[in-house]
Amino acid sequence: MDITQIEKIAELARLHLTEKEKKEIPEKLTEILEYIDQLKELDTSGVPAELEQSGNLRLAEDIVDEFGKIEALTGNAPDFGDGFFRVKKIIE
Amino acid sequence: MVNIKDTVSKIKSGKQSCRELLDEYIPVILDGQEKLNTYITLLLDSAKERAESLDARIAAGDSSGDLLGIPVAIKDNMMLSGTRTTCGSKILENYISPYTATAVGKLIDAGAVIVGKTNMDEFAMGSSGETSFFGPARNPNDPDRIPGGSSSGSAACVADSQVMGSLGSDTGGSIRQPAAMCGVVGMKPTYGYVSRYGLVAFASSLDQIGPFASNVEDAARIFTVIAGFDEKDSTSIAPGESDFVRWVHEKGMKLKIGIPREYMGGGLSGEIHNRIADTARRLERSGFEIKDISLPLTKYAVAAYYIVAPAEASANLARYDGVKYGYRTPSPDDLLEEYKVSRQEGFGDEVKRRIMIGTYALSSGYYDAYYLKAQRVRRLMERDFQEAFGDVDIILSPTSPTTAFKLGEKTQDPLQMYLSDIYTISCNLVGLPGINVPVGKDSAGLPIGAQLIAPWRCDGKLLYAARQVEKIYE
Numbered sequence: 001m002d003i004t005q006i007e008k009i010a011e012l013a014r015l016h017l018t019e020k021e022k023k024e025i026p027e028k029l030t031e032i033l034e035y036i037d038q039l040k041e042l043d044t045s046g047v048p049a050e051l052e053q054s055g056n057l058r059l060a061e062d063i064v065d066e067f068g069k070i071e072a073l074t075g076n077a078p079d080f081g082d083g084f085f086r087v088k089k090i091i092e
Numbered sequence: 093m094v095n096i097k098d099t100v101s102k103i104k105s106g107k108q109s110c111r112e113l114l115d116e117y118i119p120v121i122l123d124g125q126e127k128l129n130t131y132i133t134l135l136l137d138s139a140k141e142r143a144e145s146l147d148a149r150i151a152a153g154d155s156s157g158d159l160l161g162i163p164v165a166i167k168d169n170m171m172l173s174g175t176r177t178t179c180g181s182k183i184l185e186n187y188i189s190p191y192t193a194t195a196v197g198k199l200i201d202a203g204a205v206i207v208g209k210t211n212m213d214e215f216a217m218g219s220s221g222e223t224s225f226f227g228p229a230r231n232p233n234d235p236d237r238i239p240g241g242s243s244s245g246s247a248a249c250v251a252d253s254q255v256m257g258s259l260g261s262d263t264g265g266s267i268r269q270p271a272a273m274c275g276v277v278g279m280k281p282t283y284g285y286v287s288r289y290g291l292v293a294f295a296s297s298l299d300q301i302g303p304f305a306s307n308v309e310d311a312a313r314i315f316t317v318i319a320g321f322d323e324k325d326s327t328s329i330a331p332g333e334s335d336f337v338r339w340v341h342e343k344g345m346k347l348k349i350g351i352p353r354e355y356m357g358g359g360l361s362g363e364i365h366n367r368i369a370d371t372a373r374r375l376e377r378s379g380f381e382i383k384d385i386s387l388p389l390t391k392y393a394v395a396a397y398y399i400v401a402p403a404e405a406s407a408n409l410a411r412y413d414g415v416k417y418g419y420r421t422p423s424p425d426d427l428l429e430e431y432k433v434s435r436q437e438g439f440g441d442e443v444k445r446r447i448m449i450g451t452y453a454l455s456s457g458y459y460d461a462y463y464l465k466a467q468r469v470r471r472l473m474e475r476d477f478q479e480a481f482g483d484v485d486i487i488l489s490p491t492s493p494t495t496a497f498k499l500g501e502k503t504q505d506p507l508q509m510y511l512s513d514i515y516t517i518s519c520n521l522v523g524l525p526g527i528n529v530p531v532g533k534d535s536a537g538l539p540i541g542a543q544l545i546a547p548w549r550c551d552g553k554l555l556y557a558a559r560q561v562e563k564i565y566e
Contacts, residue, residue: 006448013406015444016412016429016436029448031507036395036462044468053523053548060326063353070189072173076417077312085415088427 001030096256096310100203103150110143110150110161114205117163117254121207124252128230129284130245131208132168133176139163139207146203156560157203159315165258165386167246168209169216170196170301171290174526179292180214180224180242183412183419183438193290193303195259202317207255210245214440215409216294218242219512222503223442231274233538237496240270240494243304247274250304251539257305257314261291263298264397265492271304272491272529272541277311277558278304280516282549283523284329287322295404296327298520308529312336312562314498315551331551339552340559347557350385350484355515360493363534368490371531371542374564375488385480385487389473390518394510395519396473399466405443406450412438419422443507472502474522481547486557489515491528491541494496515543522547525551529561551559 006026007043017025067073077088096379102108124130146161166172169179178184192200198205211229213221221244222228229244231237232252239248243260247270250258260267264279271278279302286301293299303314316337321330351372356365373518376382414420414434421437424430439447453462480487493514501511525548528541542561546554 009448009452009455012455013447014410014428014431014435015439015447016432017506020397020434021441021444025448026443028445029452032398032445032449032510033452037166037509039392039395039399039469042389042469042472044394044465044472047468047471049467049471051463051471051523052478053474060323067191071191071251072188073416074205076187076190077210078414078418078420086414088424088430 001026001031093307094256095307096159099162099256100158100160104155110146110205110489111140113161114139114143115164117207120252124232124249124254127235128232128252130211130229130249130252131165131229132178132180132211132226132245132253134208135175135206136208139205142205146205158313159199162204162257163207163255163502164199164248165208165210165249165255166196166199166206167212167243167258167260169212169261169292170259172196172206172209175209175512177292178208178226179216180212180226181439181443182225185225185419187417187463191290192502194287194322196290198318198320199259203530210461211250212241212244212246213242213442215292215405215443216242216261216263216517217267217405217442217446219509220244220497220502222382222499223272223440225440228499231496233496235277235496237538240273240492240496242266243270246274246304247278250274250276250306257258257303257310259301259318260304260390261299261301262520263295263401264520265513267302267304268516268526268528269513271493273539275530275533275539276304276525277308277527277529278302278307279311279315279527280524280525281315281319281551282518284327285319285331285551287320287325287328287408289322293408295401296408297404300520306440308555308562309337309340309492311527312555315372328500332549333552336552336555339555342556345377345556346381347485348381348383348483348558349486349488350383350480351488352385352387352390352480354387354390355489357512359511360490363494364490364493364495364540367540368542371561371564372488373559378562381485385484386520387476387480389476392469393517393521394475394514396466396521398449398510399462400470400521402446402450403453403463404450405417406447409443409447414438422540442506457510470521474516477522477524485553489543491515491543491546493542495534495536495538502548519545524548525554527554527558529558530565531561532565543564
C-alpha cells in the first residue's frame with residue numbers, strides 16, 4: 001500500500017493522519033493485508049455469505065418507545081444548547 | 093474455596109450482611125487496583141450504598157436473588173446508568189452512560205453489587221490489555237506480564253480475588269484468552285444468548301458478553317443470570333432453558349471429545365501442548381472417549397477475522413465524530429476537520445489501524461474481494477465445525493498458543509499479537525460457545541488454559557465438559 005492509497009482510505013474513514021502515522025501505517029497495513037490475502041487460496045464460489053444459523057434473525061416492530069431521559073443523552077454532547085448540537089459553520 | 097452459592101446462603105441465613113461481605117473485599121480491591129490497574133472506574137461508594145440497601149431489603153424479609161450481595165465487576169464497555177463508560181478510550185473518557193445494559197441490569201436484579209468498571213483494550217481491540225488509554229492492567233500471577241485481552245481487568249480482578257465474578261465481552265477471544273493468561277474460568281456463550289444491548293459495539297456479528305469466575309459452577313451461575321432473550325437486541329435468541337448450573341452437577345454423561353490436530357501444531361508452546369495432551373489422557377481414564385479430529389480451515393481463521401472485525405468496527409466507530417458525544421478537538425478549522433482531527437486525537441493506534449483496514453475492506457471495488465469473501469469463509473468454517481460435531485460432542489484445545497507474555501513484548505508487532513487469538517477466533521466467526529478452564533501452571537508458574545468448544549446452542553453441555561476438566565485439576 002502506498003501513501004496515496006493510505007491517504008484515500010484515511011479520507012474515507014474521516015481520520016486525520018499525522019506525519020508519523022503516514023510513515024508507519026503503510027508498512028504495518030501492508031503486512032496485515034498480505035496475511036489476509038491467504039483467503040484467496042480458498043474456493044468460495046457458490047458459498048452463501050452468511051451463517052446457516054443466522055436464519056434466526058428477525059426485524060423489530062417499528063414502534064416508538066419513550067426514552068424519557070433526554071438530558072442523559074444531550075449531557076454527553078461537547079456543545080449543546082437551545083435544543084441543538086452545535087458544530088462549526090458549514091454554510092459560507 | 094468460597095463460591096457464590098455458599099456466600100449467598102450465608103447472606104440469606106443472616107450469618108453475614110452484604111455490607112460485611114463487601115467490606116472484606118474492599119481492601120483487596122484497593123490493593124489490586126494499586127498494583128494491577130484493574131479498573132478504569134471504581135464504584136465503591138455506590139457499592140456500599142447498594143450493599144446497605146440490600147441489607148435493609150433482607151431485614152424487611154426479602155432475600156431473593158441468586159447473586160444476593162455478591163461483589164462483581166463489569167468491563168468498561170458496558171453501560172451502567174449514570175456511570176462513566178470509556179471503552180478504554182480517550183474518545184469516551186468523559187462519557188456518562190444514559191442507560192443500563194441488559195446483562196448488567198440482570199446482574200443487578202439478581203442482587204449483585206457492582207464494585208467497578210474494569211480496564212480493557214481500547215474498544216476491545218487488543219490481546220494484552222495494553223491498548224487501554226488508561227494504561228495496561230497487569231497479571232496477578234506476575235505483574236510484569238500482561239493479563240491478556242481485551243477483557244484484561246475483568247480477568248485480572250477475578251484472578252486476584254477482588255470480586256467473585258465479572259463480565260467481559262468476547263469478539264475474537266477477549267474473554268477466553270485473558271481467562272487462560274490469568275488462570276480463571278471465562279466463558280463465551282452462543283452468539284445471541286446474552287443481549288448486546290448497552291454493550292459498546294465493536295464487531296456486531298462477533299461480539300458476545302460472558303462471565304468470568306474462579307470456578308465453573310460460579311461461571312454457570314452468572315451465565316444463568318445474564319442469559320435470555322432481549323427484544324432490544326435484534327440478534328438475541330432465547331436459550332430455551334433457564335438453569336445452566338444443573339449441567340455442572342450432571343453425572344455420568346459420556347462424551348466423545350475431539351482434539352483438532354490443527355490446534356496442536358506449529359506455534360504452540362511445548363509445555364501447553366503437553367498439558368492439553370495430558371488433560372485428554374486423564375479424561376480418557378475417567379471414561380471419556382478421545383478422538384483426533386481435523387478442522388482444516390483453522391489456518392484461515394485469523395485472516396477472515398481481520399477482515400470481518402475491522403470492517404464492522406469501521407462502520408460501528410463512524411459514530412465517534414465529536415458531535416453528539418465523545419471527545420472533540422478544541423479548535424478545528426471547519427466541520428470536516430473537526431471530525432478528522434477529533435478522531436485522530438481521540439483514537440489510539442490500534443483502533444485507527446483497524447478502522448483503516450476495515451474502511452479499505454469495505455471500500456468500492458474491494459468489498460467482494462474482502463468482506464464478502466470473508467463472510468463466505470465463515471460459512472465454510474461453520475460446515476467444518478458441523479462436520480466435526482457430527483462425530484464428537486465437544487472439542488478440546490489449548491486456549492492460547494503461549495502463556496502470559498511480558499508487557500511490551502508484542503506491541504510493535506500487530507500480526508504477532510493477532511496470532512495470540514488463533515485458537516479462540518473460530519468460535520466467534522461461527523457463533524459457537526467456548527470456555528477456558530485453567531489446567532494448572534507451567535514451569536515458570538504461569539497459568540495454562542484449556543479451551544472447550546461445544547456445538548451451537550449447546551452451552552449446557554459445554555459447562556458439563558468444563559466441570560469434568562476442572563475436576564482433574566482440583
